Amino acid sequence: MRADPAEYKLVSPGNLHAVLSLMAGKPAQWLPIAGGTDLMVLYSAGKLPNRKLINIWNIPELRKIEVFPDSIRIGAACTYTSLRSHEIISREFPLLATAASWTGGIANQNRGTLGGNIANASPAADSLPALLVYDAELTLISVRGERRVAYRNFHAGYKQTALAVDELIRDISMPRRFSGYFSHARKVGARNAQAISKVCLAALGRIANGAMRDVRLALGSVAPVPFRLNETEHILTGKQIVPALIETVKKSVAQEISPIDDIRSTARYRAAVAGNLVAEFLEKLSAERANA
Numbered sequence: 001m002r003a004d005p006a007e008y009k010l011v012s013p014g015n016l017h018a019v020l021s022l023m024a025g026k027p028a029q030w031l032p033i034a035g036g037t038d039l040m041v042l043y044s045a046g047k048l049p050n051r052k053l054i055n056i057w058n059i060p061e062l063r064k065i066e067v068f069p070d071s072i073r074i075g076a077a078c079t080y081t082s083l084r085s086h087e088i089i090s091r092e093f094p095l096l097a098t099a100a101s102w103t104g105g106i107a108n109q110n111r112g113t114l115g116g117n118i119a120n121a122s123p124a125a126d127s128l129p130a131l132l133v134y135d136a137e138l139t140l141i142s143v144r145g146e147r148r149v150a151y152r153n154f155h156a157g158y159k160q161t162a163l164a165v166d167e168l169i170r171d172i173s174m175p176r177r178f179s180g181y182f183s184h185a186r187k188v189g190a191r192n193a194q195a196i197s198k199v200c201l202a203a204l205g206r207i208a209n210g211a212m213r214d215v216r217l218a219l220g221s222v223a224p225v226p227f228r229l230n231e232t233e234h235i236l237t238g239k240q241i242v243p244a245l246i247e248t249v250k251k252s253v254a255q256e257i258s259p260i261d262d263i264r265s266t267a268r269y270r271a272a273v274a275g276n277l278v279a280e281f282l283e284k285l286s287a288e289r290a291n292a
């Protein structure tokens, strides 16, 4: 442990109003901590510059999952374990439940939260591609009020977000309209468990009258932010899945991404894998259609 606990202060107001008031009083001084699975890694490495932490783990409004007829609303401090074990999430949002099951080991899933994954804004974060394809919307809250931001507009660049310094993510909403879709999630890492993604994919689509409709593809770890493959989706819409189309799509994926070399992988490997994952989705979608 390279950090000195005596240099840090942690407060736990226990209710949302008190948390927001403290964050508004001296903006940028207080850093929210939820599960701590990202922050405590920085802390123990001696790399956490913020000395004042405000606990939001125990705030009831941030811990509930509410199901409405047309949408689901997930409190930002809900853990991966709570996402994985939720019946509606598992059934209607399997890409999110699957991403939750990938995120570290069981201990990490018991502490890590969806809001923390979003705010931490790693391009390799596993739950974020799922939020993109499910059209997630965030509610951001401060003493100034609340505002809703489409998740696709939340990341402004590498590790940059739309969050103001006095704001919290309160919840994440998703429309309940993807039940009939074929979905496919894939994470490629150094090993199956406890590995940060080299590439991860969340994909949704359906076939009507032999042609693809509403294809949704999102990738992580191949650009400064997780993103939707808009051009590739456009190419696929209305088409039948044939081998020549899959080759065209691999080229389109390569043009849309901007992977880098880093300690986990190379740009070349990431580009090849990204194209192969999208191809795999199309092959599975085609096979599922043939078996239907």
Ligand SMILES: Cc1cc2nc3c(=O)[nH]c(=O)nc-3n(C[C@H](O)[C@H](O)[C@H](O)COP(=O)(O)OP(=O)(O)OC[C@H]3O[C@@H](n4cnc5c(N)ncnc54)[C@H](O)[C@@H]3O)c2cc1C
Pocket: 031, 032, 033, 034, 035, 036, 037, 038, 039, 040, 041, 056, 076, 077, 102, 103, 104, 105, 108, 111, 112, 113, 114, 115, 116, 117, 118, 119, 120, 124, 125, 126, 127, 163, 167, 168, 169, 170, 194, 195, 196, 197
């Ligand atoms: C062993 C290990 C394995 C891991 N494996 C994976 C993995 O496979 N995939 C993956 O994606 N991640 C992984 N992680 C990273 C981490 O678990 C996730 O990013 C997790 O979702 C972070 O949530 P948290 O509540 O612990 O965040 P915290 O550490 O509490 O906070 C992270 C950041 O988010 C901010 N924050 C938290 N909640 C809010 C909120 N409601 N509003 C505004 N800001 C907020 C904090 O201020 C901080 O900047 C791993 C971490 C560890 C330690």
